[in-house]
Structures are given as C-alpha cells and as structure tokens.
Amino acid sequence: xxxxxxxxxxxxxxxxxxxxxxxxxxxxxxxxxxxxxxxxxxxxxxxxxxxxxxxxxxxxxxxxxxxxxxxxxxxxxxxxxxxxxxxxx
Amino acid sequence: xxxxxxxxxxxxxxxxxxxxxxxxxxxxxxxxxxxxxxxxxxxxxxxxxxxxxxxxxxxxxxxxxxxxxxx
Numbered sequence: 001x002x003x004x005x006x007x008x009x010x011x012x013x014x015x016x017x018x019x020x021x022x023x024x025x026x027x028x029x030x031x032x033x034x035x036x037x038x039x040x041x042x043x044x045x046x047x048x049x050x051x052x053x054x055x056x057x058x059x060x061x062x063x064x065x066x067x068x069x070x071x072x073x074x075x076x077x078x079x080x081x082x083x084x085x086x087x088x089x
Numbered sequence: 090x091x092x093x094x095x096x097x098x099x100x101x102x103x104x105x106x107x108x109x110x111x112x113x114x115x116x117x118x119x120x121x122x123x124x125x126x127x128x129x130x131x132x133x134x135x136x137x138x139x140x141x142x143x144x145x146x147x148x149x150x151x152x153x154x155x156x157x158x159x160x
Contacts, residue, residue: 084131089129
C-alpha cells in the first residue's frame, strides 16, 4: 500500500482497492475469531501466552475494519475530485 | 457534452499554432490539448481571460452551448 501511494496524486484506484481489500480482510478475521471463540471458548490463548478473558469477542477487528472501510470511501470521493481537478484547465 | 469548445476554429482564424498559444497563455500543451479536444470538465476564468486576450476574441467565440434536447 505504501509503495503504491504517491504524494503528488495520492488518490488512485490501486490504493483504494488495497484499502477495500484490507477492510474485507479485517472483517474476515473478525468473523473467524467469532467462530473460533464460539467453538473453542475455553482453550484460546492470546499471543502473549496468557489465556484470553471470557468476555473477549475480537470487537477491535470489526472497529478497525469499519474505519478502514470509511477511509476507502473517502478515498473514492478523493479520486473523483482529483480527476475533476486534473481535467480543469 | 452540451458545451462545445471552438478553440481550434479561433486558432485557425488568428493563424496561431498550439505551441504559440500555450506560450502566450502560459498553459501546458497537454492542458491546451485537453481543452481543444473537449475533454476538459472545467475552465478557470483566468485561463479563459488569457485565451481571449491571446486570440483577441470573446468567450462566446470559443465556447458554444448546444441544447441536446432540441436536436
């Protein structure tokens, strides 16, 4: 994503596509965590080796997915405005 | 598009080439080409003023409105 981002024309379709992909990926991770938690609720251990609390639901993933999705929509509008500006003489 | 740009007509009348016009109005060749081919989505007043000054004409000589409903 960072390699495709150009500061002169930041709003581009490849960058927007990457953002949408990231948002969908995060949504998929949230769904996966939700399924795993329902299936193996007693045996899940977090990345630090400490058992996850009982009320852990992975909501942070859906929150970040939502934010990235909103950013991608803003980028879409940015693409439209940038294109219009480039065709303004 | 309802707005037609007759820049090439006026350039031919005044015998001015695209290169000469781009130097006079301080616009790049690509931007002038975008305007000439009707691909431009908007024109700044400052650009229109510079073109009219360079070609000694009125905005109506360069821009024309075609009512697509009537045609």
